[in-house]
Amino acid sequence: MAFKIGLLGLGTVGSGVAKILLDRQGRHPLLGEMEITRVGVRSPDKPRDVDLPQNIFTTDLEAIATDPAIDIVVELIGGTDRAYKLIMQAINHGKHVVTANKAVIARYGAEIxxxxxxxxVYVMIEAAVCGGIPVIQALKQALGANRIKSVMGIVNGTTNYILTRMHREGGDFEPILAEAQKLGYAEADPTADVDGLDAADKMAILASLAFGDRIKLEDIYCEGIRQITSTDIAFADEMGYVIKLLGIAQHTETARETALDIRVHPVMVPTSHALASIHGVTNAVRIEGEPIGELVLSGPGAGSGATASAVVADIINVVATLRANPSNINLTMGCTHQHYAKVQSIADSINLFYVRLVVLNQPGVIGAIGTCFGQHKVSLESIVQKHIHDGMASIAVITQKCQESNFRNALKEIGELNAIDSIPTVIRLLAA
Structure with missing residues (x-):
């Protein structure tokens, strides 16, 4: 007997999923045991490029979530509140759920x-993070024998596309964002992408899987790329770095406690680093574990094909597990996280920093800046003055590793010096 699938949504990803389920030749044999039974859409009569019987369409999505004949509900409508309600209805009616919805999992994962x-029942979420890259399965299954030390990645294609073009063309953020919107790489409202919110959703999910605890989204420090300029891109290039928006999750220990350090922000990445060569809309995740060492997974992070591939892979995994073991939950597929992680404040994190200052071109300025940093226990790796124009100069400072709170206190004092015009940019660095 075929497993009956209910699709919630038939947009870009939903259509991609339906096409795979209908076009089985040369794919996994279990696709022959699946049947699309009902499809929930806003407009049943809308022309579509996927061949499905008209009588399976409905505008009543709740009816799909509660239909006793359906085995697996695939949620692809996006958003949070309604998607959460539908997912919970499906679960409470004994249905397995596959979703690509990172926002709903990051916010309501504990309840779900x-x-x-x-x-x-199973809730499968491979497509919620990094599209077609099988990073969820890697963390839950393939790397199950490892102690994960860190997960770091480029998990948002829009920001990576913008930063890549800024680096290659020497352009500034706003005009390249506008072009990305015209090309469909950025949404009309780009806030979730360019302010790091989308990446934070994904890092909440990855950190939970990597370290075995639930993560509160509000505990994740989040900073976007709006402040990055062509000047910073050029400075980074001269020093052997490229700027990327990274999600970072790692263990950290202090004299007081052990916690997780989870954050999203721009980072100057050495050109020798594995993530430095990831360009355009491509995503990549670097996982460090013991005993495996370093592993990098890279590929398309969004789009109909990539995301649909991950969704159907989850459906196949559910069907395969139910065929082999219909009465018992497979712990490598289900979620066993029960406790919330202690997440370190960004103020307590240890980082290297790049800071660009615009100052009056007069004697003693560099010395005053160095003194302020030193008084707050911030040692400097380098300090360079350049781009002198109309009596003003740009100064680029690279610090050694220091506590974020000490750095911020020093920067506050520096900003009050009479010779300082502005402090346009602060970016954290990865060690070379």
Whole structure:
């Protein structure tokens, strides 16, 4: 008997999923045991490029989530509140769920996975992070024997596309963002992407899987790329770095406690680093574990094909597991996280910094800046003055590793010096 699939949404990704399920030749044999039974859409009569019987379309998505005949509900409508309601309805009616919805999992994952465990069903989320890259499966299954030390990645294609073009063309943020919107690489409202919110959703999911605890989204420090300029891109290039928006999750220990350090922000990445060569809309995740060492997964992070590939892979995994073991939950597929992680404040994190200052071109300025940093226990790797124009100069400072709070206190004092015109940019660095 075929497993019956209910699709919630038939947009770009939903259509891609339907096409794979209908075009089975040369794909996994279990696709022959699946049947699209009902499809929830806003407009049933809208022309579509996927061949499905008209009588399976409905505008009543709740009816799909509660239909006793459906085995697996695939949620592809996006958003948070309605998607959460539909997912919970499906779980409470004993259905397995596959979703590509990173926002709903990052915000409501605790409630969703608790309900799924109580009902004995699976919630599969491979497509919620990095599109077609199988990073969820890697963390849950393939790397299960490892102690994960860190997960770091380029998990948002829009920002990587913008920064790549800024680097290659020497352009500034706003005009390149506008072009990205025209080309469809950025949304009309780009806030979630360029302010790092999308990446934070994904890092909440990855950190939870990597370190075995639930993550509160509000605990993740988040900073976007709006402040990056062509001047900073050029400075970085001269020093052997490229600027990327990175999501970072790692263990950290202080004299007081052990915690997780989870954050999203621009980073100057050495050109020798594995993530420095990831360009355009491509995503990449670097995982460091023991005993495996360093592993980098890279590929398309969005789009119909990539995301649909991950969604259907999750459906196949559910069907394969149910065929092999219909009565017991497979712990490598389900979620066992119960406790919330202690997440370190960004003020306590240890970083290297690049800071660009615009100052009056007069004697003693560099010395005053160095003194302020030193008084706050911030040692400097280099300090360079250049781009003198109309009595003003740009100064680029690279610090050694220091506590963020000490750096910020020093910067506050420096900003109050009479010779300082502005402090346009602060970017953290990865060690070379």
């Amino acid at each position: 996975f608790t309900a799924a465990k109580e009902k004995g």
